[in-house]
Amino acid sequence: MSNKPVVFITNDDGYFAKGIKTLVNLVSQYAKVFVVAPDQSRSGYSCAFTSKAPLRMTKLSEQDDLVVYSTNGTPTDCAKLAFFDLFAKEKPDLVLSGINHGSNASVNAIYSGTVGGAIEGCVNHVPSIAFSLCDLEKDADFSYCLPIVDRLVRYVLKSHLPQGTFLNVNFPKGELRGWKVCRQADAYWSEEFDRKVGSDGSEEFFLTGRFINREPDSVDTDLWALDHGYASVVPVKINSADESLMDKLNNELIEEI
Amino acid sequence: MSNKPVVFITNDDGYFAKGIKTLVNLVSQYAKVFVVAPDQSRSGYSCAFTSKAPLRMTKLSEQDDLVVYSTNGTPTDCAKLAFFDLFAKEKPDLVLSGINHGSNASVNAIYSGTVGGAIEGCVNHVPSIAFSLCDLEKDADFSYCLPIVDRLVRYVLKSHLPQGTFLNVNFPKGELRGWKVCRQADAYWSEEFDRKVGSDGSEEFFLTGRFINREPDSVDTDLWALDHGYASVVPVKINSADESLMDKLNNELIEEI
Numbered sequence: 001m002s003n004k005p006v007v008f009i010t011n012d013d014g015y016f017a018k019g020i021k022t023l024v025n026l027v028s029q030y031a032k033v034f035v036v037a038p039d040q041s042r043s044g045y046s047c048a049f050t051s052k053a054p055l056r057m058t059k060l061s062e063q064d065d066l067v068v069y070s071t072n073g074t075p076t077d078c079a080k081l082a083f084f085d086l087f088a089k090e091k092p093d094l095v096l097s098g099i100n101h102g103s104n105a106s107v108n109a110i111y112s113g114t115v116g117g118a119i120e121g122c123v124n125h126v127p128s129i130a131f132s133l134c135d136l137e138k139d140a141d142f143s144y145c146l147p148i149v150d151r152l153v154r155y156v157l158k159s160h161l162p163q164g165t166f167l168n169v170n171f172p173k174g175e176l177r178g179w180k181v182c183r184q185a186d187a188y189w190s191e192e193f194d195r196k197v198g199s200d201g202s203e204e205f206f207l208t209g210r211f212i213n214r215e216p217d218s219v220d221t222d223l224w225a226l227d228h229g230y231a232s233v234v235p236v237k238i239n240s241a242d243e244s245l246m247d248k249l250n251n252e253l254i255e256e257i
Numbered sequence: 258m259s260n261k262p263v264v265f266i267t268n269d270d271g272y273f274a275k276g277i278k279t280l281v282n283l284v285s286q287y288a289k290v291f292v293v294a295p296d297q298s299r300s301g302y303s304c305a306f307t308s309k310a311p312l313r314m315t316k317l318s319e320q321d322d323l324v325v326y327s328t329n330g331t332p333t334d335c336a337k338l339a340f341f342d343l344f345a346k347e348k349p350d351l352v353l354s355g356i357n358h359g360s361n362a363s364v365n366a367i368y369s370g371t372v373g374g375a376i377e378g379c380v381n382h383v384p385s386i387a388f389s390l391c392d393l394e395k396d397a398d399f400s401y402c403l404p405i406v407d408r409l410v411r412y413v414l415k416s417h418l419p420q421g422t423f424l425n426v427n428f429p430k431g432e433l434r435g436w437k438v439c440r441q442a443d444a445y446w447s448e449e450f451d452r453k454v455g456s457d458g459s460e461e462f463f464l465t466g467r468f469i470n471r472e473p474d475s476v477d478t479d480l481w482a483l484d485h486g487y488a489s490v491v492p493v494k495i496n497s498a499d500e501s502l503m504d505k506l507n508n509e510l511i512e513e514i
Contacts (some may be wrong), residue, residue, distance in 0.1 A: 084450050
């Protein structure tokens, strides 16, 4: 048996994307790595799973400490299949998702398949990190992010994370002055669709949109960090009841209802 | 202009499901209701959106205070289209999603398209509630839930909710002793797939699974409430940084990295 840590890696851009290959190349230097990733882009799939069609896992390659599978599913499906099939006897030490091509900061995390992969690790009580670079290009340069990726991976392998919390890490495009531990900014997408007329004359809507940061001056947010050249490191709780509202509802609902 | 409140309703079971029709019948008695719901079941779609295909909205019916549309998208798409097209000038007073056929308590909330619909309302800073009944049957009996649905809807219309928090409400099957304000239980799905051999001889995985409550004795959880005949009312924060871990990371990462 090897003493190397076991790391499971998925993403939402597909097993062939430069971002996941970059992450695998780095981590497989000191860990036994299992990759299970989609066979096509699954961006924007959030924590969606596949229930109406059969899933298939295809082994693409196997070397000493690196095994790569693809599936016809979402990132959540990939993680579920990995826990069911590869890690049935022993869970991995760490789940990584990414490195995503494009931002998963702020509200983007809600829709992100990359973040979905990390959430599934977190549900299984394995320390999990989602990595994303704010650059959608297929040939994006991930190299300058790797020292911080490496240090975060080694830190979490050593120190773990609280159950129910994962790290959502985003890197700015083109420069990196360091990192900041922060919270997600309050933001949303505005003017989200282009209207066009389809071939049959009916109106069609194509997703687009303008990203609005509702709190651009808040220095403790991920968007502020990224705008100022820092990687954002957000510890996200996957299951968070609003405790102050619980108290309020307990008082007011009894009277109101 | 009517003084009635404006309520947007979506779901993930489709516009034709008994659960959404039951909710619409109730709320349209005192509100102007706009329904935008999927044209097919979109259960398990979480907050997934459609980016690679055009979306279409079809008006199915229009009466005095009730307009119903279907779309070829997910619940998140339905909500995004409604905010873009129907509510471009003025937001609705309330977003409702459901009533879902099947539980969205505990970890199920992560995967739920019904909850996804409520989250999109919450992202848009409109008070939002997801309703679900722990009964998957198409012809499930929702009638005994309606007094509590009605009171929660009227309460939130009057008192609103904090920005960034929605209510995830689940009803037990068959009996209702009242409701409890609670947090989500820590649970997961185990043994998630059936293995079968496909027509081409390859192995296929079909989603199934056994639901495991990691804390069956915790009386403050949604699963405890549901198991004991109460509706569970969970105020969920959509954007929750783990503050204790932020402090720890700020201290330890500086030393470690």
